[in-house]
Amino acid sequence: DIQMTQSPSSLSASVGERVTITCQASQDINNYLNWYQQKPGKAPKLLIFDASTLDTGVPSRFSGSGSGTDFTFTISSLQPEDIATYYCQQYDDLPLTFGGGTKVESK
Amino acid sequence: QVQLQQWGAGLLKPSETLSLTCAISGGSFSGFYYNWIRQSPGGGLEWIGEISHSGSTSYNPSLKSPVTISVDKSKNQISLKLSSVTAADTATYFCAAYEFWSGYRFDYWGQGTPVTVSS
Numbered sequence: 548d549i550q551m552t553q554s555p556s557s558l559s560a561s562v563g564e565r566v567t568i569t570c571q572a573s574q575d576i577n578n579y580l581n582w583y584q585q586k587p588g589k590a591p592k593l594l595i596f597d598a599s600t601l602d603t604g605v606p607s608r609f610s611g612s613g614s615g616t617d618f619t620f621t622i623s624s625l626q627p628e629d630i631a632t633y634y635c636q637q638y639d640d641l642p643l644t645f646g647g648g649t650k651v652e653s654k
Numbered sequence: 655q656v657q658l659q660q661w662g663a664g665l666l667k668p669s670e671t672l673s674l675t676c677a678i679s680g681g682s683f684s685g686f687y688y689n690w691i692r693q694s695p696g697g698g699l700e701w702i703g704e705i706s707h708s709g710s711t712s713y714n715p716s717l718k719s720p721v722t723i724s725v726d727k728s729k730n731q732i733s734l735k736l737s738s739v740t741a742a743d744t745a746t747y748f749c750a751a752y753e754f755w756s757g758y759r760f761d762y763w764g765q766g767t768p769v770t771v772s773s
Binding site for chain 2 (some may be wrong): 596642
């Protein structure tokens, strides 16, 4: 199985601050990576697919980059509604696997 | 707009069978692949498996409990069965779907069903 290592596991940031999360795959996954946002009690919501493509309706303050084994997810200016947990997920090979999540809290 | 509505028993005893159903509405049933994903109480997400509208399946070999995913095309529903459950199967279970051309872009999710396994 492809292991996805996500860091940090949690972070605190102020509104307006830039937030960066990294995700590392145990082997080359090309750009077959999704990023999700999950709020308490809700299902995950797809934000970014193919490592860097924003899903329909996702604000442009969200972005993704990377290829191969190292990926980055960025919120350029944190908004109150962005407080959530974020997950990466690879789909280069089955079984699909997820990172452990990053909980973004308000400072 | 595609909607997934899921239901099933939320409290099981060890060795019982977990059974969940997910109904799909608002789109072409044949245009999607349907998946089950679970989330442990600690937050980790685990892919269980998927099924196409025609019944072709893939499963996560890491799951310890035997898994069966089935489809009922007449009702636009999919089902999940997990046999001989243990406490390790305690989780919130989600059905999720992606359009067959999009490649694992999970744009559509059910609301989640919390399942507890306890004696």
